[in-house]
Amino acid sequence: MSDNTFWRTSISKVEPNKILIRGYDLAKLVGKFSFAELTYLFWKGELPPQAHARMLDAILCSCIDHSLNAPSVDAARFAASTGVPLQAAVAAGVAGMGDLHGGAIEESAKTLQEGVKRASIEHLSHEEVANRIIDEHTTRRQRLAGFGHPIHTQDPRTQRLLDIAKETEIAGSHVQLARAIEDASERSYTRRLITNVDGAIAAIVSDMGFDWRIGKGFFILSRTAGLVAHVYEQMYAEKPYKMADWKEIKYDGPPERPPPR
Amino acid sequence: MSDNTFWRTSISKVEPNKILIRGYDLAKLVGKFSFAELTYLFWKGELPPQAHARMLDAILCSCIDHSLNAPSVDAARFAASTGVPLQAAVAAGVAGMGDLHGGAIEESAKTLQEGVKRASIEHLSHEEVANRIIDEHTTRRQRLAGFGHPIHTQDPRTQRLLDIAKETEIAGSHVQLARAIEDASERSYTRRLITNVDGAIAAIVSDMGFDWRIGKGFFILSRTAGLVAHVYEQMYAEKPYKMADWKEIKYDGPPERPPPR
Amino acid sequence: MSDNTFWRTSISKVEPNKILIRGYDLAKLVGKFSFAELTYLFWKGELPPQAHARMLDAILCSCIDHSLNAPSVDAARFAASTGVPLQAAVAAGVAGMGDLHGGAIEESAKTLQEGVKRASIEHLSHEEVANRIIDEHTTRRQRLAGFGHPIHTQDPRTQRLLDIAKETEIAGSHVQLARAIEDASERSYTRRLITNVDGAIAAIVSDMGFDWRIGKGFFILSRTAGLVAHVYEQMYAEKPYKMADWKEIKYDGPPERPPPR
């Protein structure tokens, strides 16, 4: 460790009585900037223009909760019922935010960012790229991340986010490509695949210039606010030790048998 | 499950094409309210007055990061280096937000809330309660949560938060009691124990009417924004497989010995 | 870090082509000792006598699983359904092994170890100590960890473990005290509180000389074997995205209301 690089970061710097964030004195930011603005500073390296700040607040609000109708919330509530501290149950929930749960933002943003680049390089229209994306997913028998929803036929959050993206003039080529994919899906599948909240966020943060690889971060941060509420409710308003009732569990393994020795 | 209460919540309700949060249609909140305001709605049940919204934004900004000089960030960065998805490393960090790390908000808020109640019931001044709290901690040889800091002699975030609490007229009896404890500490210990960021948040959220048992939630949510940035940096800007160098590890167990069989 | 103590351990030492465990060359232990024996070496510092090795294997087998009728398993299965890697869902399960779930081993072992010391110092019989323990728990309105079970009226694992503890001549004063508490419970409560698997393990590992503070470790390690099987089954034999059905979730929050702005 003589060259002192075991611990390295370009994010922040701590010294006695001072904390620098991307070069700014944290104490001077507190109370002047919103939590969404500071999050933007952390994730993107610079403070956001006003339009981006508003957009990020809207995004973080949009996926804050989906009630118990979400695997991460259910996981957190079971964990919370066992007498763990608050953060442990939140951690269990966050650990359960897999590729199918919030992860679609990442995957969808990747598809859109690659698609927009492809349109530019290969001089294709968004419609042409959309058709190719759908064809490729169909060939690979792959789910199209960011489109379709198990419950909502019109995801109530999508239109709201897209409206704000339009108002703030953030909506650009990635949002257009997402719309083109939705249109193309109607031609290719038996039904129109609606852009879900993950797909809308993916398109918008791509138009905001975020790397797709931080896509899941929006969902993680947003949903953590909801998880804290659920864990708190589980700990203090519900009975302890939540678990599946043994009478409700269907066992379909081998019938009872004697051990070999 | 005939009475349908296995899954119960008063937080939110999902049905096709509609998500209700504490009775409000989520789609109507997005873009109108900040993420801090929605967080307040989730944790407290109602949308905040303007002063509380501003205060919460300041609180969430204040403990968003402490660079690698924080156990949760270090834990997350080691985990992030092993090729896990983003949320897994964030979960490792959140799992490491123990009683000594953010947890002081909870413990300190408990002490302050009980202290204010005691002042009221026993007709004591804040100074008298502060002295008793310090005496009791000294007797029990217990650390006074929310006071003192390993690095900062004046926590740069504390004064800023207390200034905003004053401006917004949120500062009340809990903030006064925290100040009284700081004063009393000077008389009782060899040195003044400064109110640290945890103690300041504890006092302020108590004056905002939050239950102390959700105290760690402020730290968890805030620091999650920072953790995402650190994990992202570790994953894409640092070498994989971060670990202690074997040459740097001091082994002080038994010397080499032959196995008994 | 000049004195090289940032990274310190008495457990093991790694250098090129050699791994020492408590002084033994790991390569010489592999194939000669069982996994339970090595676990014992790790946790206690020395390899076990034959009786202890057999006992530890029995303990690790006894709490390996409780089907989906366990919060940690349920948490892990929800997490597993979201497309996370195997270890992430296992981590979610482990995070949910709280004081009420495996933690009873720790708490019960503490009670028994303190009780046995008290019997010795105050020259009390196990019956007298048992009565005092029950009285104190009743006064503090505290649950007696390690006794009683929500489903089993005779915990099927308890008698088996106690039989082996007797056969191996490990059963000593801590097992006797646990039995005395069970007897005393019948006099003090309306019904006999059976020693559950946690209580049996607590008594036995105390008689084996383990510190009560590592008590939860037995449950964590054992149940991890079960969790891996459950997570694997959830990932590859069940439908993805397990979550509470929205039609089954009872919402008892405020009825729908218009947002204030």
Added chain:
Amino acid sequence: MSDNTFWRTSISKVEPNKILIRGYDLAKLVGKFSFAELTYLFWKGELPPQAHARMLDAILCSCIDHSLNAPSVDAARFAASTGVPLQAAVAAGVAGMGDLHGGAIEESAKTLQEGVKRASIEHLSHEEVANRIIDEHTTRRQRLAGFGHPIHTQDPRTQRLLDIAKETEIAGSHVQLARAIEDASERSYTRRLITNVDGAIAAIVSDMGFDWRIGKGFFILSRTAGLVAHVYEQMYAEKPYKMADWKEIKYDGPPERPPPR
């Protein structure tokens, strides 16, 4: 949930006073079978033949620890220092067992299982398949999972495991293919890539008939035993609040600058 399949498993069944594991009464297994044997029963559905039982014990012993020279152990120790319960710090460690850390077992077992199938279908020798595997990895610029080690030039655990696999007559075509890859690596790369402990386990469990997708489970379970020891040591033998020293952290972000407002 009228068809009762929300909770389903073929692993185990709980009813009052009885726990069935893959059809066997758990109480009858405890004390008769080792923890490794029960683990095998859980993961593979049947109790192991004697040779497999011995082999699994050896495997679980082989990767139980790598001192602090391992990301998961480091993550767990930072988490443990913050005042969390034992299982929370273990969970942080498990969350950090990514594809580069134990995950190689999974990836390597996949490569070997596919390679052995390919040899059979395409009538190729192990040498031919080995050469193709190396060529394909070179073309894709992909690391060859299970081969090479950052510290050990001869992984001290590999030969021991392979010796036992030979003694027990478990070693078969997957072990042969692993050896062929090691040989082929010498021809293709500048140096011989040694089979590391992950690669050895991958080959052996493939010869034991395990699905590669449960490969990481061996590492997770084994290392959990080590993690418990490290967390316990960190909690009770080390100073609390372990973190990088601020003086050791290299900050290479923007220099101090005034906030824009």
